[in-house]
Amino acid sequence: MKGTIRLKTGLAEMLKGGVIMDVTTPEQAKIAEGAGACAVMALERVPADIRAQGGVARMADPTVVKGIMEAVSIPVMAKARIGHFVEARILEALGVDYIDESEVLTPADDKHHIDKRAFTVPFVCGCRDLGEALRRMAEGAAMIRTKGEPGTGNVVEAVRHCRRVMDEVRLLCALPEDEVPNFAKNCGAPLETALATRKKGRLPVVNFAAGGIATPADAAMMIHLGCDGVFVGSGIFKSGNPEKRARAIVRAVTNYKDYTMLAEISRDLGEPMSGLEIASIAPAERMQERGW
Amino acid sequence: MPLIGVLALQGAFREHLAALRRVGVRAMEIRRKTHIDGIDALMLPGGESTAIGKLLTEEDMFSPLLERLRGGMPVYGTCAGLILLCKTIEHSGQPRFGILDATVRRNAFGRQTDSFETRLSIPEIGKGAFPAVFIRAPAITETGPGVRVLAEIDGRAVAVRQGNALATAFHPELTKDIRLHRYFADMCRAAATPGADRANA
Numbered sequence: 001m002k003g004t005i006r007l008k009t010g011l012a013e014m015l016k017g018g019v020i021m022d023v024t025t026p027e028q029a030k031i032a033e034g035a036g037a038c039a040v041m042a043l044e045r046v047p048a049d050i051r052a053q054g055g056v057a058r059m060a061d062p063t064v065v066k067g068i069m070e071a072v073s074i075p076v077m078a079k080a081r082i083g084h085f086v087e088a089r090i091l092e093a094l095g096v097d098y099i100d101e102s103e104v105l106t107p108a109d110d111k112h113h114i115d116k117r118a119f120t121v122p123f124v125c126g127c128r129d130l131g132e133a134l135r136r137m138a139e140g141a142a143m144i145r146t147k148g149e150p151g152t153g154n155v156v157e158a159v160r161h162c163r164r165v166m167d168e169v170r171l172l173c174a175l176p177e178d179e180v181p182n183f184a185k186n187c188g189a190p191l192e193t194a195l196a197t198r199k200k201g202r203l204p205v206v207n208f209a210a211g212g213i214a215t216p217a218d219a220a221m222m223i224h225l226g227c228d229g230v231f232v233g234s235g236i237f238k239s240g241n242p243e244k245r246a247r248a249i250v251r252a253v254t255n256y257k258d259y260t261m262l263a264e265i266s267r268d269l270g271e272p273m274s275g276l277e278i279a280s281i282a283p284a285e286r287m288q289e290r291g292w
Numbered sequence: 293m294p295l296i297g298v299l300a301l302q303g304a305f306r307e308h309l310a311a312l313r314r315v316g317v318r319a320m321e322i323r324r325k326t327h328i329d330g331i332d333a334l335m336l337p338g339g340e341s342t343a344i345g346k347l348l349t350e351e352d353m354f355s356p357l358l359e360r361l362r363g364g365m366p367v368y369g370t371c372a373g374l375i376l377l378c379k380t381i382e383h384s385g386q387p388r389f390g391i392l393d394a395t396v397r398r399n400a401f402g403r404q405t406d407s408f409e410t411r412l413s414i415p416e417i418g419k420g421a422f423p424a425v426f427i428r429a430p431a432i433t434e435t436g437p438g439v440r441v442l443a444e445i446d447g448r449a450v451a452v453r454q455g456n457a458l459a460t461a462f463h464p465e466l467t468k469d470i471r472l473h474r475y476f477a478d479m480c481r482a483a484a485t486p487g488a489d490r491a492n493a
Contacts, residue, residue, distance in 0.1 A: 007407045010427045010466050014338045014371070017302040036346035038302060038339065073384070073398055074340050075428065097404035097428065120405045247350075254301050254323070254347055 008122030008142030011075065011097065012206035015039055015143075015229055019219065019250050020208065022046050022233040024064070026071035032236070035246035039075040039098070041231065042068040047104045047151030047287070048234035048273065057105040059087040065094055077124070082291060083109025092121040098143070099123050101136075103290035104150045104233070111292060116140030126210065128161045128288055130168035131187035134197065137205060138190040144203060146227070147288040148211020151234050153275035155218040157288060158211045162225045165203070172198050211288065214239070214272050216252030216265050223256040240270030294366075294480040297322040297331035301347040303339020303372060307465035314470050317477045328356045333366040333480040336373025338427070338463050341398070344372055345387035354387060361391050366456040366483045368476040374459035375430050382433070392457050393436030400431035400448065400461075412462070414443045414451055417471045424450070424462040431461055456483055 018038025023029040024046060032040045044060040045053065059080050069076045075097035080087040082101055087108070091099050101114050103126050116123040117140035125136035126147035133144045146165060148158030168187065172194060175183055184194040196204050209222035210231035219230045232249055239245045248265045255261045283289065296312055298305045300321035312319035312335070319335070322328065334357065336344075348354040361367055369377045376388050380395040401408070407428060411421035422443075432449035435441060443451035443460075450461040456479060464472040 001409045002405065002407065004409055006425060006466060007404075007409060007427060010425055010463060011404055011407065013304040013307065013466065014340070014427060016304060016306070016339075017300070018340065018343055033342060034346075036302075036343045036350075038343045074342060075404065092405065095403045095405060122404065250343070250347070251350060254351070258324070 003120030005142065009205050011122060012124070012143035015075070015208075016206055017253060018229045019246075019253055020077065020229065020231045021236055021246060022231070023068060023237070026067045028237055028242070029068045029071045029076075031243050032246060033072045033074050035243060036250035037074060037246065038229070039077055040068065040072060041077045041079065041100060041233075042096070043079050043104075046234040046237060048153070048238050049151075050104060051151040051285075059084070059091065059105070062090065062094055065091065065096060069095065079105055080114070081105040082107040083112050083114060085114045088114050088119065088123075092119055096121065101125050101141075103147060103287045107290050113139050113292070124208075126288075126291060127165065129164050129187065130172065130197075131189045132291060133165060133203060133207070134189035134193040137193050141205070143206050143208070145208040145210040145231055147291075148209065148213070149278055149281070150211045150287050151276075152212050152278065152281070153214040153235055153238070153273040154278060155212045155214070155221070157278060158209050158213060158218075158222060159225065161211075161288075162209055162222060162227055165207070166226045169197060169203060173201050213249075214275065216248045216262060216269075219249045220252045220256035220262055223253055229253060234273055238273035240272075245269050245272075293318055294332035294484040295320060295330060296333045296335055296477070296480060297327060298335040299337060299344070299373075301351065302343045303337045304463070304465055305337045308335050308337050308370075308473075311465050311470055311473045312477070315473045315477050317480070322353075324351060325353050325356055328353065328360065331365075332484055333476075334361070334368075335476075336367065336369035336376055337465070338371035338373065341372035341375040342386050345376060349387055358389050361389055361457075364456050364483065366458075366476070366480045367391075368458040368472075370460050370463055370465065371427065371429055374432075374461055377457055377459050378432070379436075380434075392452065392454050392459060393439055394432045394449070394452060394454075395434040396430050397433050398430050399428050400433070401426055401429050404428055410445070412443050412445070412450070414472075416442045416453075417475050422464070422471065423467045423469055425466045426450075426462045429461045
């Protein structure tokens with residue numbers, strides 16, 4: 001049997017405690033793998049460049065994706081636009097290991113996400129709250145990431161979204177069962193996935209942090225807040241010393257509780273990516289608002 | 293009762309801890325060098341073998357663990373853990389303990405869309421088929437004389453034992469079947485009992 005939910009969620013389980021890095025070339029992919037990344041995300045431009053250059057952001061050229069797949073032995077993920085099921089089918093045909101239906105790209109459908117249950121390849125999707133996470137899971141997402149605000153190097157939105165999801169899970173688990181339907185209705189979550197979450201006592205799939213993580217300390221904080229691992233987008237290859245920073249972030253996720261070691265890991269990493277204050281981004285320009 | 297350390301640098305270590313606790317043995321996470329001395333056995337979880345190998349080296353855990361393994365400490369590796377135990381890894385110079393006299397091919401069954409579930413016959417642990425979950429799984433393509441093949445698919449070994457080392461290419465920790473964890477716990481108990489023979493060695 002192929003493409004079962006256990007195989008889809010199972011690969012995400014194997015990525016836990018790891019760092020997934022955005023890469024745009026085979027050379028960057030090799031640096032990421034050498035630094036100990038548990039997977040790479042193949043894309044044409046990192047979020048900071050998409051933000052700076054504007055225009056419509058789409059799935060990467062298959063040549064870019066294939067080149068990265070050939071360069072490394074770790075899993076390769078790639079991004080499809082929200083709702084763009086043909087981009088997703090193309091990525092599946094290329095043989096990528098995971099598809100990120102991502103708000104970093106320009107949405108292709110303003111109402112519907114991809115029906116991810118129909119695919120053999122697993123999907124990861126972004127969320128800002130529990131309702132959004134559970135809607136994506138009901139559509140077939142096998143892994144969730146909190147959205148944060150991509151391309152900013154500012155962790156505040158990642159923290160906000162992570163805390164919100166965790167708060168809502170705790171609230172849901174504390175409710176008597178007969179109040180779950182109203183809770184699900186109010187947060188826009190399908191009842192079945194809400195009940196599954198309550199039964200497990202946590203989000204039923206692996207949840208990574210994303211969107212604004214730029215330092216080892218940022219990464220370690222997200223693990224403390226309850227995330228299973230982190231995505232680092234622009235934070236590595238937009239920094240002064242990508243190789244060193246990549247290794248440091250990998251070690252920080254593993255050693256998130258050891259502050260003496262984190263102090264050592266954080267030393268002399270060169271310039272971090274220059275960050276953006278969230279208030280300086282007009283609400284309509286915020287990538288986190290994409291997704292329904 | 294022996295204490296089993298589950299390497300918790302990266303990957304699905306929580307699931308192994310839960311499975312070992314269901315079996316009723318003592319288990320703890322191993323995250324740094326100082327944790328190694330207290331353990332009687334080691335569990336190497338699934339994850340990314342390159343990432344785990346890198347972290348083992350960076351956290352200075354590789355040599356002390358290798359020393360224990362060479363001294364006969366029981367070990368069970370699943371998927372990435374199997375890769376770390378094999379002497380030869382095709383097309384790769386990545387770090388490995390190499391105590392299992394076998395050659396492994398990474399991603400032997402293909403990429404994620406080729407990952408599969410199947411029912412596997414493993415006579416060593418009993419009659420009923422085992423629900424085996426293969427995720428970007430490796431396979432053993434050659435084995436030395438001391439290695440017993442416990443299960444295979446299309447002529448490729450996917451479960452093996454050599455002395456106190458057990459390895460599977462699939463993920464029992466993702467299923468409810470705890471027979472392999474129980475089998476490993478029995479290996480650990482036998483190794484901890486003074487005078488117990490190592491008939492399987």
